[in-house]
Amino acid sequence: MADDQTAPASLLAPFHGEPPPAPAWFEAAIAHAPERSTFAVEGANIELLTWGEIGKPGLLFLHGNGAHADWWSFIAPFFAKDWRVAAISWSGMGGSDWRQAYSAELFADEIFAAVEAAGLEAGGVKPIVVGHSFGGFPTLYCAARHPERLRGAVMVDSSIQPPEKRWKGPPPRSGQGNRVYATREEALARFRLAPPQPCENLHVADYIASRSLKEVEGGWTWKFDPDLWYNFKMPDLGQLLPQIACPAALMWGERSNLMHAETLDYMVAQMPKDVLLLPLPDADHHVMIDQPLAFVAGLRGLLANWA
Numbered sequence: 001m002a003d004d005q006t007a008p009a010s011l012l013a014p015f016h017g018e019p020p021p022a023p024a025w026f027e028a029a030i031a032h033a034p035e036r037s038t039f040a041v042e043g044a045n046i047e048l049l050t051w052g053e054i055g056k057p058g059l060l061f062l063h064g065n066g067a068h069a070d071w072w073s074f075i076a077p078f079f080a081k082d083w084r085v086a087a088i089s090w091s092g093m094g095g096s097d098w099r100q101a102y103s104a105e106l107f108a109d110e111i112f113a114a115v116e117a118a119g120l121e122a123g124g125v126k127p128i129v130v131g132h133s134f135g136g137f138p139t140l141y142c143a144a145r146h147p148e149r150l151r152g153a154v155m156v157d158s159s160i161q162p163p164e165k166r167w168k169g170p171p172p173r174s175g176q177g178n179r180v181y182a183t184r185e186e187a188l189a190r191f192r193l194a195p196p197q198p199c200e201n202l203h204v205a206d207y208i209a210s211r212s213l214k215e216v217e218g219g220w221t222w223k224f225d226p227d228l229w230y231n232f233k234m235p236d237l238g239q240l241l242p243q244i245a246c247p248a249a250l251m252w253g254e255r256s257n258l259m260h261a262e263t264l265d266y267m268v269a270q271m272p273k274d275v276l277l278l279p280l281p282d283a284d285h286h287v288m289i290d291q292p293l294a295f296v297a298g299l300r301g302l303l304a305n306w307a
Contacts, residue, residue: 104141
């Protein structure tokens, strides 16, 4: 999500705050509402969504930067018959508390605390973790540093660039925090996908955007901590790639502007040879928005392989 005056035309402004038309499968999925709760990790309350019966194999979904657990609320129900499914909002995002500082180890603690809080190991088997975009980075961290605690790890369009092209840190602080909009409709009209990409499934964009906002004094603003990236520590992700030591897979959108051939070649060369590779046709970076049913089918295939 981005709030940038130079961003492409608004996705949701034409709907004037009303939900766009949605297909039957989507309405049925979101009607399968999760149980909502919180659990504490190092002084922060973390938002937790759960589906399915405790005692079934555990599956944990992890969202990307600036997002929240409900990015998975139209995906998770497809797995709830056979899995105990959970999704969290990282600290500093969604309905979770903000922190003074963030780190890979803290996010790993949030992952394993979610496993316990959701009962993902109650059936006697280790959980599988699925992380999209930024969410794939703590997933990778756990697959390298805590592999004995995972049955499998899936990174979804999580781009790790070659060293010479790697991210050099956040831009200078604006010092303004998140913008406050006078009305919810105005805020929804500013919702963007970041990095910029087309979006055909506007019903999904609206569902996500609506749950990205909170009401504050003077109007509406975004839930995420705008200072997170200035207070964040993560080890060199490239060095973690060859250290993956549990069953793992990389999924990506074939049109993703974060997963160019050079990036894929670098990641595949660094990862163990048994990491499974699954490109999703006709998908950009936000694969669960672009091709939600194909994403479900692809992930089902991966999970069956590990079963």
